[in-house]
Amino acid sequence: xxxxxxxxxxxxxxxxxxxxxxxxxxxxxxxxxxxxxxxxxxxxxxxxxxxxxxxxxxxxxxxxxxxxxxxxxxxxxxxxxxxxxxxxxxxxxxxxxxxxxxxxxxxxxxxxxxxxxxxxxxxxxxxxxxxxxxxxxxxxxxxxxxxxxxxxxxxxxxxxxxxxxxxxx
Amino acid sequence: xxxxxxxxxxxxxxxxxxxxxxxxxxxxxxxxxxxxxxxxxxxxxxxxxxxxxxxxxxxxxxxxxxxxxxxxxxxxxxxxxxxxxxxxxxxxxxxxxxxx
Numbered sequence: 089x090x091x092x093x094x095x096x097x098x099x100x101x102x103x104x105x106x107x108x109x110x111x112x113x114x115x116x117x118x119x120x121x122x123x124x125x126x127x128x129x130x131x132x133x134x135x136x137x138x139x140x141x142x143x144x145x146x147x148x149x150x151x152x153x154x155x156x157x158x159x160x161x162x163x164x165x166x167x168x169x170x171x172x173x174x175x176x177x178x179x180x181x182x183x184x185x186x187x188x189x190x191x192x193x194x195x196x197x198x199x200x201x202x203x204x205x206x207x208x209x210x211x212x213x214x215x216x217x218x219x220x221x222x223x224x225x226x227x228x229x230x231x232x233x234x235x236x237x238x239x240x241x242x243x244x245x246x247x248x249x250x251x252x253x254x255x256x257x
Numbered sequence: 258x259x260x261x262x263x264x265x266x267x268x269x270x271x272x273x274x275x276x277x278x279x280x281x282x283x284x285x286x287x288x289x290x291x292x293x294x295x296x297x298x299x300x301x302x303x304x305x306x307x308x309x310x311x312x313x314x315x316x317x318x319x320x321x322x323x324x325x326x327x328x329x330x331x332x333x334x335x336x337x338x339x340x341x342x343x344x345x346x347x348x349x350x351x352x353x354x355x356x357x
């Protein structure tokens with residue numbers, strides 16, 4: 089059975105999404121798997137608005153409240169050795185308490201470590217990176233594509249990352 | 258969700274029918290989270306077409322209405338608060354047109 093994208097969305101939000109006129113740009117980017125998965129080092133990226141408390145500031149939600157059609161395009165670094173009680177979330181579009189109850193629902197650090205231990209993957213990068221998924225209305229991602237995405241790609245490259253798992257929110 | 262994966266042109270996607278914000282599975286359900294991750298690795302290994310979307314058959318073990326309510330913030334997001342009235346009016350118009 090194909091996944092229903094709108095099963096858990098109220099009609100209001102489903103309709104809001106469906107107003108987008110965005111279409112994929114072709115060709116879709118493609119990088120072949122460089123190594124067997126068991127030898128690959130993985131990086132984690134989420135758009136769940138997570139940040140490392142005391143190390144970096146939260147995403148700019150005050151500006152979003154003042155300008156509802158704007159979303160913070162910057163990113164935050166989260167060491168994968170971090171204690172989970174040092175992770176916070178700044179994202180006005182999801183139930184934050186639900187995510188903080190178990191960070192692994194968006195940033196699967198524990199599960200990835202278990203996969204490393206089981207030798208199913210080669211390793212987990214030193215840092216994960218977090219964006220805040222709401223990028224304004226109409227939805228746009230030009231700052232991600234042109235500025236912040238390439239910065240994270242460079243950071244992952246310097247950390248020896250082969251593959252990236254993106255968990256959107 | 259596959260809707261956005263198609264619109265954005267994501268290279269490889271595992272689509273899951275989960276409530277928004279719980280991308281890997283339910284909190285503390287380590288078995289479900291691990292099943293989803295293993296499916297992701299299978300997609301990474303076997304996908305051979307840019308934009309490929311594999312639909313997971315993993316089920317969400319909670320009634321739809323309950324799950325739909327649980328993931329949402331206590332207050333509507335700023336953009337929904339701003340655009341909500343306009344969208345509601347469009348929905349009402351659609352219902353009226355269907356009745357005519």
